[in-house]
Amino acid sequence: MSKPNDYDVLVIGAGVSGLAAASDLTRAGKRVVVLEARGRVGGRVHTERVGGHTTDVGASWIHGIDDSSLHDATRALGMREAEFTVGSFQAGGRPMVYFGPGNERLSAVAADGFIADVAALDPELERAIARAPEGASYADAVQSAVASFVANRSWDEDRAERVLEYHRHRAEEQYGAWWDDLDAHGLDDDQIEGDEVVFPDGYDALPRALAAGLDVRLETPVNRIAWSGGGVAVAAGETVFTADHVIVTAPVGVLQSGQIEFAPALPEPVARALEGFAMNEFEKVFLRFDAPFWDDGVYAIKRQGSAAQWWHSWYDLTQAVGTPTLLTFAAGPAARATRDWSDDEIVASVMSSLREIYGAAVPDPESARITRWRDDPWAQGSYAFAKPGTPPEAHTILATPIGGVLQLAGEATWQDDPATVTAALESGRRAAQRVLFGHDAPAR
Numbered sequence: 001m002s003k004p005n006d007y008d009v010l011v012i013g014a015g016v017s018g019l020a021a022a023s024d025l026t027r028a029g030k031r032v033v034v035l036e037a038r039g040r041v042g043g044r045v046h047t048e049r050v051g052g053h054t055t056d057v058g059a060s061w062i063h064g065i066d067d068s069s070l071h072d073a074t075r076a077l078g079m080r081e082a083e084f085t086v087g088s089f090q091a092g093g094r095p096m097v098y099f100g101p102g103n104e105r106l107s108a109v110a111a112d113g114f115i116a117d118v119a120a121l122d123p124e125l126e127r128a129i130a131r132a133p134e135g136a137s138y139a140d141a142v143q144s145a146v147a148s149f150v151a152n153r154s155w156d157e158d159r160a161e162r163v164l165e166y167h168r169h170r171a172e173e174q175y176g177a178w179w180d181d182l183d184a185h186g187l188d189d190d191q192i193e194g195d196e197v198v199f200p201d202g203y204d205a206l207p208r209a210l211a212a213g214l215d216v217r218l219e220t221p222v223n224r225i226a227w228s229g230g231g232v233a234v235a236a237g238e239t240v241f242t243a244d245h246v247i248v249t250a251p252v253g254v255l256q257s258g259q260i261e262f263a264p265a266l267p268e269p270v271a272r273a274l275e276g277f278a279m280n281e282f283e284k285v286f287l288r289f290d291a292p293f294w295d296d297g298v299y300a301i302k303r304q305g306s307a308a309q310w311w312h313s314w315y316d317l318t319q320a321v322g323t324p325t326l327l328t329f330a331a332g333p334a335a336r337a338t339r340d341w342s343d344d345e346i347v348a349s350v351m352s353s354l355r356e357i358y359g360a361a362v363p364d365p366e367s368a369r370i371t372r373w374r375d376d377p378w379a380q381g382s383y384a385f386a387k388p389g390t391p392p393e394a395h396t397i398l399a400t401p402i403g404g405v406l407q408l409a410g411e412a413t414w415q416d417d418p419a420t421v422t423a424a425l426e427s428g429r430r431a432a433q434r435v436l437f438g439h440d441a442p443a444r
Ligand SMILES: Cc1cc2nc3c(=O)[nH]c(=O)nc-3n(C[C@H](O)[C@H](O)[C@H](O)COP(=O)(O)OP(=O)(O)OC[C@H]3O[C@@H](n4cnc5c(N)ncnc54)[C@H](O)[C@@H]3O)c2cc1C
Pocket: 012, 013, 014, 015, 016, 017, 018, 035, 036, 037, 038, 041, 042, 043, 044, 045, 057, 058, 059, 060, 061, 062, 063, 087, 220, 221, 222, 223, 249, 250, 251, 254, 259, 260, 282, 283, 284, 371, 373, 378, 379, 381, 382, 383, 409, 410, 411, 412, 419, 420, 421, 422, 423, 424
């Protein structure tokens, strides 16, 4: 008789996905071990507490709390929240101040006109995406929608350019990708149901609560997963763990890098689905000031025009975090170009943009924090996006159970709302269901 496996289930990665899976399985009586490369849990949900500042350097928002299982979870934990509804890229919806291409402050009428143009394009864009041929990019779909709009509604070049620019920035801020690099359907899931919220005391309360009582082995990077009908043998250096099942929640970038050897290699259709995604370039730039110098009572400061190609949106986090703080993003091309810059160089570049609209007297920030997720070996980017030619179903395909013993889970494997904490949570729970009730348990 062959030797029994050490555990029922091994979970690779102690981010929200892995912890959600492990927690459901442990509660169901399974013997579970979570193997985590880092010295902490939470993965891309990570809160820093430095010098009296609480900063979510990974995820901050629940993008829409209506009908949200994630919001149910954070409420059940009693996590203090603050409404911040323009966390996803929106033209309006909450008070914002707009600066036009000539650095002039847009009047309410002009800003409303632009917001209405963005809204008016939506149905045409939906149609353009629906009829986009395989391999078309988000840029192709937007350009075709705007072209027909120009023809039908006589937008002048400038009006059309403002809307095109809005969608370029949307692809960058929502997916950290240049709009040519994102599939036409890449933002299909970008629907916000209800208010958005952030967590002033830190989002990490969620992974910490999920991890409570679990057997989590920190600083245990997995480098090999051998799988067969009899189960799995997972190696972390010299140590080998065996189990009946393994759930792998390492990010797409880690899987693509070959850091984890699969023996045999991941089969179809999972292997092909994995190739359809890329890790993005999306970094947060937090600027903390002694006192605010910007408009009072606005959620966001938006700048239009070619001078604002990189730095175009600043979010006022003051209410949420308690100190005068602006957040902007280095996303897509801006993140790529500034990847090797020092923090001081990035701050100087952002500040020079702010001074172009608020004047030379704007002071330097008292402190700044710039994330470097792209250089993080256990993330290799902030989240995954679908390359042109990758259909929305590729998310679900990525989670196809393999050989009755192996499943991928994590943000990229959830089709409804990929690239989010919701996706991480739901995909982890689905993986646990499939271990408990068989691999036909519902997939979404
Ligand atoms: C800057 C930024 C902003 C974001 N903003 C939002 C937001 O506002 N709202 C939102 O919903 N989402 C946001 N996200 C996305 C969200 O954080 C992720 O989708 C989610 O946290 C991913 O969870 P996960 O469990 O799938 O992956 P992860 O959290 O990455 O967990 C995977 C774990 O696997 C570990 N691991 C990797 N390789 C190995 C290995 N070889 N062996 C062992 N362990 C390994 C990693 O260390 C990690 O802990 C943001 C992300 C970033 C980075």
